[in-house]
Amino acid sequence: MSTNKHLHWGIVGAGRIAHTFASDMRHVDNSQVYAVASRNLEDAREFARQYQIPVPLEGYQQLFDHPQVDAVYIATPHNLHYGQVREALLAGKHVLCEKPITVSAEQCEDLIALAKAQGLFLMEAMWTWFLPAIRKARQWVDEGRIGRILHIKADFGYPQPYDVNARTYNPQLAGGCLLDMGIYPLALNLLFKPAPYQSLSVDYHQAPNGVEDDVNWTLRYPDSVSSLGTSFRCRLPNWAFIIGDNGYIAIPDFFRASQASLYVLDQRVEHFEDNRLGSGFEFEIQAATEAIREGRLEAPGMPLSASLECQRQLQAILARIPGVPPK
The missing domain is CATH 3.30.360.10 (Dihydrodipicolinate Reductase; domain 2)
Known part of the structure; x- marks a missing residue:
């Protein structure tokens, strides 16, 4: 992980759910969205402008390879999750992936094993569990x-x-x-x-x-x-x-x-x-941020065994x- 004072997140995708994540990040301690990647650079630039994100990128691999990005949030359709989580983990990034994390138990097992082998944090973004x-x-x-x-x-x-x-x-x-x-x-x-x-x-x-x-x-x-x-x-x-x-x-x-x-x-x-300040995503983001900063490979509130089940x-x-x- 970088030596950044705040955990630097990169967002994969610029659709509706990515907007909720970026908006709720305002209510999370010790975190910021540092980069956003989209298939279309103009979409990434507009998203970055809206949320004051320093780095817009065209293509997801650029985000996975960026040295100032500590963790990525996968905000794409679920049929793309498996491949993108694999690429992010292989690039050395911690991962918070939208639910469902994969479309099969076999894919989920593979990602769990890879995250463990890489010594990286992996969590399914089941925000309901953190409300x-x-x-x-x-x-x-x-x-x-x-x-x-x-x-x-x-x-x-x-x-x-x-x-x-x-x-x-x-x-x-x-x-x-x-x-x-x-x-x-x-x-x-x-x-x-x-x-x-x-x-x-x-x-x-x-x-x-x-x-x-x-x-x-x-x-x-x-x-x-x-x-x-x-x-x-x-x-x-x-x-x-x-x-x-x-x-x-x-x-x-x-x-x-x-x-x-x-x-x-x-x-x-x-x-x-509750007295939430955002849409409710802030609770899972805070939990993931704290787990990563503490050196954990899983979030106590959302174990990978639950995602697999x-x-x-x-x-x-x-x-x-x-x-x-x-x-």
Whole structure:
């Protein structure tokens, strides 16, 4: 790592999610966005101008090779993640990669091994896990406030009209609602139920080209059941409920949660709201920054074992949808 006073980040890609990252960096200590790379130099220059980034670059390899860049944030579509993370690690950069980190468990395993061999930090940008409201919910569970978890219910869906040329429906670009939106309920469930599940059942609908556009799945454990869903066909409630034998936790818009409520029977006994200054990305960026500066290879709040398990569960769900194009 360079001797910079601040950790110097480089952003790979200049799309919507990259804008959120750059904007929220203003609320992170000991970090700055030093460079941004795009396939088009003018796009990189405009992005850099908007966020006062010193170095705009054309092409991603220039960013990976830049000596003043300590860590990179991969903000491109998920079908590109595997190759770009590999290139960044081979160039000696720490990596924070947008979710899903890869499109298969095999790719994820390869990146984990490479990061370890290179002695570099690697983390999937599952920002939901770092949100204060989600952490408060974890605290309530750990304190036994809702008793033993019996049910988890979570869904995430927004209408995405069918368009065979759109990224979301293009099988060559790993299209489909599971990787695009289903990663959120799947990851939330894993946060609260890390133990292996016993059985999996899947209900689904497929778009005309075979890509999954609506999926509901049930994970059964020895002592509980999780009911999860995602959809391109409709607006789902986008709530999460963690239900125990003594109470439950309700989290609206859980994927970007700013609040959570604790109930005993029908009585709300505690409510939490965060005081975020940005969009919520600042919490995961701060966690990654601190881990890198401390010399860690993983972030304590988002271990690579969790990313790998997410990939394995995604593959298990997809394997139960006949004829779905490979990701």
